[in-house]
Amino acid sequence: MKILVAGGTGLVGTELLKILAQRSNLHVTALVRRHPSPELCLEHIHYLPFNYENEQDFDKLVSESFDVVFCALGTTRKKAGSAQQFVKVDFEYPRRLIDALVSTLPLLCVVSSVGADRPSGLYLRTKAALEQHIMQSGMRYVILRPSLLLGARREFRLREWLAAKCSRPLQKILRSSLGGKSAIYAPIDAAEVARAMVIAALDHPPHSGGVILQGRDLLKH
Numbered sequence: 001m002k003i004l005v006a007g008g009t010g011l012v013g014t015e016l017l018k019i020l021a022q023r024s025n026l027h028v029t030a031l032v033r034r035h036p037s038p039e040l041c042l043e044h045i046h047y048l049p050f051n052y053e054n055e056q057d058f059d060k061l062v063s064e065s066f067d068v069v070f071c072a073l074g075t076t077r078k079k080a081g082s083a084q085q086f087v088k089v090d091f092e093y094p095r096r097l098i099d100a101l102v103s104t105l106p107l108l109c110v111v112s113s114v115g116a117d118r119p120s121g122l123y124l125r126t127k128a129a130l131e132q133h134i135m136q137s138g139m140r141y142v143i144l145r146p147s148l149l150l151g152a153r154r155e156f157r158l159r160e161w162l163a164a165k166c167s168r169p170l171q172k173i174l175r176s177s178l179g180g181k182s183a184i185y186a187p188i189d190a191a192e193v194a195r196a197m198v199i200a201a202l203d204h205p206p207h208s209g210g211v212i213l214q215g216r217d218l219l220k221h
């Protein structure tokens with residue numbers, strides 16, 4: 001199976017590549033801004049330097065005919081420097097990837113966010129717009145809507161750190177809450193999201209249409 005991963009150097013993406021690297025039946029290509037240093041490279045993963053601003057880079061992907069495309073691209077408005085740059089990374093780049101590959105019809109597996117079905121504010125509106133684009137693409141898809149991601153980041157994000165500190169004690173309660181409504185807000189380890197991506201896209205892929213995993217459906221993986 002030929003697998004493409006966008007955002008494989010991020011919190012979720014790194015965990016995803018670790019899992020994919022263990023599976024001997026996969027040929028995995030990870031799109032990266034720059035080639036990682038050798039000590040950070042995983043065995044069996046092909047790291048492909050890629051520029052989302054360059055149309056020719058997209059053209060090169062089409063002939064590869066990937067079976068599954070995972071996308072864990074993303075940034076924050078602060079890190080991106082402007083709202084426009086944020087939208088570029090969280091919407092425009094994945095959209096370009098989808099549009100470039102749509103003719104080869106891979107299965108798409110994309111990390112979105114809890115709240116994308118009731119969007120308010122730039123972040124959720126951007127996630128909702130990408131979900132719409134995926135659903136209208138005609139490709140089979142798996143969309144994951146995690147809440148706050150937990151895990152060791154390379155950079156420090158004060159808001160996420162504070163949110164994680166406050167919600168960690170509530171994690172178990174939220175997960176097991178009766179009725180499961182608040183389970184959608186339970187923080188989740190990035191490694192769990194990565195595991196859910198692999199199970200939903202490779203082990204039990206939708207045969208037509210798509211699935212959206214959030215709350216209990218995401219946590220049960």
Ligand SMILES: NC(=O)c1ccc[n+]([C@@H]2O[C@H](COP(=O)([O-])OP(=O)(O)OC[C@H]3O[C@@H](n4cnc5c(N)ncnc54)[C@H](OP(=O)(O)O)[C@@H]3O)[C@@H](O)[C@H]2O)c1
Pocket residue numbers: 006007008009010011012013032033034052072073074075089090111112113114145146147148149150160190
């Ligand atoms: N943080 C949360 O609590 C949370 C909650 C729910 C959903 N999500 C969503 O989950 C997804 C994955 O999150 P994450 O925390 O794993 O992301 P992350 O650690 O910030 O990683 C993002 C990935 O996107 C790449 N990227 C960022 N800017 C780029 C650019 N200008 N050009 C090319 N690549 C770029 C990064 O590459 P480099 O390594 O080169 O920077 C990295 O591979 C995101 O869509 C995020 O919005 C996050």
